[in-house]
Amino acid sequence: MEQNTGHKLEIFRGLIKFKSNVQKIWGVLIFLSVVTAIEVGLGIIKPEILMSYFLSMKLINWIFIILTLVKAYYITWDFMHMRDEKFGLQVSVVITLLFLMAYAVFIFLVEGNYIYDIMYEGFVSWNF
Amino acid sequence: MSSTISSTQIQSELNTEPKPLDASYGKLMMWFFIVSDALTFTGFLISYGFSRFKNIDSWPIADEVFTHFPGLHGVDAPMYYVALMTFILIFSSVTMVLAVDAGHHNQKDRVAFYMFLTIIGGAVFVGSQAWEWKNFIKGEYGALETRGGMIIQFLDSKNNKRLALKDFASYNPEYREQHKSSNGLWFQSESALPNYSLEEVQTGFLADPSIVVRIEKIDEKGHKIILNRNQSIEKVMQGEYVVEGANLIRNEYGNRLFADFFFFITGFHGFHVFSGVIINLIIFINVLLGTYERRGHYEMVEKVGLYWHFVDLVWVFVFTFFYLV
Numbered sequence: 022m023e024q025n026t027g028h029k030l031e032i033f034r035g036l037i038k039f040k041s042n043v044q045k046i047w048g049v050l051i052f053l054s055v056v057t058a059i060e061v062g063l064g065i066i067k068p069e070i071l072m073s074y075f076l077s078m079k080l081i082n083w084i085f086i087i088l089t090l091v092k093a094y095y096i097t098w099d100f101m102h103m104r105d106e107k108f109g110l111q112v113s114v115v116i117t118l119l120f121l122m123a124y125a126v127f128i129f130l131v132e133g134n135y136i137y138d139i140m141y142e143g144f145v146s147w148n149f
Numbered sequence: 150m151s152s153t154i155s156s157t158q159i160q161s162e163l164n165t166e167p168k169p170l171d172a173s174y175g176k177l178m179m180w181f182f183i184v185s186d187a188l189t190f191t192g193f194l195i196s197y198g199f200s201r202f203k204n205i206d207s208w209p210i211a212d213e214v215f216t217h218f219p220g221l222h223g224v225d226a227p228m229y230y231v232a233l234m235t236f237i238l239i240f241s242s243v244t245m246v247l248a249v250d251a252g253h254h255n256q257k258d259r260v261a262f263y264m265f266l267t268i269i270g271g272a273v274f275v276g277s278q279a280w281e282w283k284n285f286i287k288g289e290y291g292a293l294e295t296r297g298g299m300i301i302q303f304l305d306s307k308n309n310k311r312l313a314l315k316d317f318a319s320y321n322p323e324y325r326e327q328h329k330s331s332n333g334l335w336f337q338s339e340s341a342l343p344n345y346s347l348e349e350v351q352t353g354f355l356a357d358p359s360i361v362v363r364i365e366k367i368d369e370k371g372h373k374i375i376l377n378r379n380q381s382i383e384k385v386m387q388g389e390y391v392v393e394g395a396n397l398i399r400n401e402y403g404n405r406l407f408a409d410f411f412f413f414i415t416g417f418h419g420f421h422v423f424s425g426v427i428i429n430l431i432i433f434i435n436v437l438l439g440t441y442e443r444r445g446h447y448e449m450v451e452k453v454g455l456y457w458h459f460v461d462l463v464w465v466f467v468f469t470f471f472y473l474v
Contacts (some may be wrong), residue, residue: 046243100458118187141206149332
């Protein structure tokens with residue numbers, strides 16, 4: 022089996038090294054499955070401790086979002102082979118998206134929250 | 150000098166020129182597409198987030214909406230089915246990347262085999278989504294809509310379990326037929342009638358003193374607020390429509406926008422999966438025909454693989470924001 026096809030074969034910053042690309046794919050699959058299982062488990066159990074609020078969002082939702090981003094990272098980096106691309110390509114895809122998405126998230130959620138406040142504090146009843 | 154260039158000439162020029170970012174023309178263009186498509190989905194998910202923040206204290210609870218699992222009737226199985234769908238999609242992503250890897254080694258048979266598995270996985274996912282849609286559209290309990298467009302749902306006050314309309318609605322022997330364009334003016338028709346009329350639901354409700362309703366509003370603990378019997382009677386008498394299941398105008402789960410976003414976002418994603426399956430099928434046939442064998446490289450598999458992984462990536466986000474958060 023030829024090994025040198027230009028793939029970088031380590032994940033978790035070199036903590037786990039794989040012998041071949043195929044092995045790495047299965048390794049990443051196991052990791053993604055574990056993360057998904059944790060998400061689903063938390064979603065079904067909904068532990069009471071995680072229901073407290075942190076930065077105006079439930080702790081459990083923060084965990085879901087962070088785990089989602091982790092999954093997104095490994096899908097892009099290992100399945101889409103972004104790990105093997107030039108730094109320039111990585112940056113032009115990721116920074117562009119992250120910037121525009123973060124901006125959109127900020128602006129729309131603040132606006133949605135504002136409209137909620139207006140409707141909540143207004144004199145018109147919306148529940149009839 | 151000739152002023153026309155043949156496409157093969159362009160092709161060879163593109164292949165010999167120094168490549169920007171060390172990526173081939175086709176792959177770079179696929180990344181362009183993925184970035185723009187990711188922004189489209191950002192737009193969808195963010196408008197969902199906007200509407201949800203706008204109705205933060207009355208949004209439907211996903212766990213109570215998606216509770217079906219094939220073969221388990223009447224069993225409350227929140228999330229198991231979508232989790233299964235997620236695993237199917239991740240697994241088809243793995244077979245895709247294995248096909249890409251086999252392509253790097255020019256192993257035609259392995260590429261074909263893994264492409265085949267990927268197509269099967271994609272088809273199973275689209276089928277699962279169709280089943281999910283069927284349940285969503287059909288609904289389970291039914292509800293009333295009030296004059297203000299709010300949904301009220303029925304509960305048994307003895308055990309706080311949801312009641313379906315068929316559990317308590319009375320039967321009034323009046324008969325009302327659906328107005329179709331075929332039996333009146335051709336431009337006038339109405340959508341299918343619910344199984345129970347408003348009057349039947351109201352009489353049935355009044356007859357059984359143990360039935361109460363819950364409204365869309367959520368209390369501090371994240372549960373829907375349940376009204377007492379007197380408040381319930383008041384609400385039910387304000388009912389305007391009987392709502393069963395979901396369509397683009399109203400749904401029995403709560404806020405009208407909820408069903409709209411469900412149809413739009415999962416539908417758009419499902420359409421991506423569907424087109425992914427078709428594109429995979431075309432590439433699969435080309436692999437079988439030996440097109441890439443003759444070309445000397447399997448870059449086409451790599452490009453369609455990028456698209457396929459992107460579809461998986463989008464599902465990871467849809468799963469989080471629609472079902473988990």
